Amino acid sequence: MKRIQSALTLSAVLLVSACTNRQQDAAPRAADAGVRSLVEAKTPPSYAADRGLWREVRRFYVQSQHAVMWSDGTRFRSTVRQLRDAVDRAQGEGLDPSDYDADWLHALGNRLAPETAADSDVRLTYDYLHYARDVAQGTIDPEDVNPQWHSGAKAVDLHETLRRALDERRVADSLNELAPPAPQYVGLKTQLARYREIARTGGWPSIPDAPALVTGSRHPAVPAIRRRLAITGDIKSSDQSSDLYDDAVAAAVRVFQARHGLEPDGKYTKAVAAAMNVPVDARIAQIEFNMDRWRWMPNELGDRYLIVNIPAFRVDAVEHGRSVLGMRVVAGTKENPTPVLFDTLKYVVFSPYWNIPPDIADKETVPHALKDPAYLDKNNIEVVRGSGANATVVDPTTIDWNEGTEGVRFRQKPGRGNSLGLVKFVFPNHFNVYLHGTPSQSLFERIERDFSHGCVRLERPADLAQYVLRDQPEWTRERIESAMEAGTEQTVNLKTPLPVYLVYFTAWEEGGAIHFRQDVYGHDRRQRAVAGE
Secondary structure, three states: OHHHHHHHHHHHHHHHHHHHHHHHHHHHHHHHHHHHHHHHOOOOOOOOOOHHHHHHHHHHHHHOOOOOOOEOOOEEOHHHHHHHHHHHOHHHHOOOHHHHOHHHHHHOOOEOOHHHHHHHHHHHHHHHHHHHHHHHHOOOOHHHHOOOEEOOOOOOOHHHHHHHHHHHOOHHHHHHHHOOOOHHHHHHHHHHHHHHHHHHOOOOOOOOOOOOEOOOEEOOOHHHHHHHHHHOOOOOOOOOOOOEEOHHHHHHHHHHHHHOOOOOOOOEOHHHHHHHOOOHHHHHHHHHHHHHHHHOOOOOOOOEEEEEEOOOOEEEEEEOOEEEEEEEEEEEOOOOOOOEEEEEEEEEEEOOOEEOOHHHHHHHHHHHHHHOOOHHHHOOEEEEEOOHHHOEEEOHHHOOHHHOOOOOEEEEOOOOOOOOOOEEEEOOOOOOOOEEOOOOHHHHHOOOOEEEOOOEEEOOHHHHHHHHOOOOOOOOHHHHHHHHHOOOOEEEEEEEEEEEEEEOOOEEEEOOEEEEOOOOOOHHHHHHHHHOO
């Protein structure tokens, strides 16, 4: 009898187990069918506002045979908690957690109703891909900020990243790994946290109107200046109630000026006051914009490269993440801005001709020549027909300038007065911009140096020539300087071409401190408008 009861009990257990297994099998099958229905619907769900992202979600599920990925149909997997944790930390990357469904993610429990399994799964995938794209490639398209911003799309296989993250149960880590690895991005991230803490504790005081102040001055605004400098760490300790503008305050102002691209003379001026009175929230936004610009950069810049930061008016030769040569530059005017682009330096031209661009010839050269018949001779400018080996110099007196310049072009002969100086560095691009020397050395003494027609003028071009030709030992410093002064154009191909990055960063970390620069071309302002802030 006991044996019969045991058999019946075992049968009951097996029957219950079989029923449970059938129910468990049915749940994911129903969820899979729901996923298919959702992604094949003509109208996307309300949360899928980005149509490009929605297309990627649909493609992901087609490749996955419409299987649920974040649950078993009745219970969420640990990957959901990992996604929620990553989104909670999005603010540290300069991103807004609400963009990735933070509140909805927190409202999810461990279990889910079968009828919501499909929608939840698709929404989780949408949120992951949204965050992954933004942290890896940026929240907006750089060409929406300016059509001349040619950074190139960063190739990231977000589908494979998500698939691997789900398989390996490392969703949060996979998102962290998509952030730019550049030390400058990491530095901005550190400074963002610091400035957010400053904002949380009340920001900094507004500086009242004050005249220019120098060491020894007294003024009621000085205590506010002292507090302002202390909050951002420019002054370590001082009597914040004192109205004396003493040596310690002047030294701290010099540090502040250097961080903000101002003349570091230690004097309190209107320019210093304006920089001090920029609200902390505006500085936080500026840091976030620049973090997004690092997402537009390639992850691998190269072991050696040249980088020109336009708002900083500086070029650096970088090796293994460290600047080994830096100098001041002159960049384009607001009307003729230097474009943002990435390319490769391929050759150097010593004693170059300056082939004057047609728009400059029409707007400047011809009008000057009409006013002064000796203008071309005074400036060593030739009139030329044809190009290359077929180029012939034309007597300018035989040309009727009132009929236009069709069929002829202008070039300035090599020499010390040449607008390109004595050497140019060419990375072929459709903007026809390059790095070059200049006879106008006085411009490098200016703080803001936006004076060119778009090319980048170098403070010490011979030093850069020596650097880029260093693995061609026949090009000694003496030979470089001789070629620069020869007066005969000579092109030298680089044995090792170098990546060149013309970039636009108005905030960066240097020596543990944050540096800010003026938005010389208005890209910060337009980025704010595109982002809807």
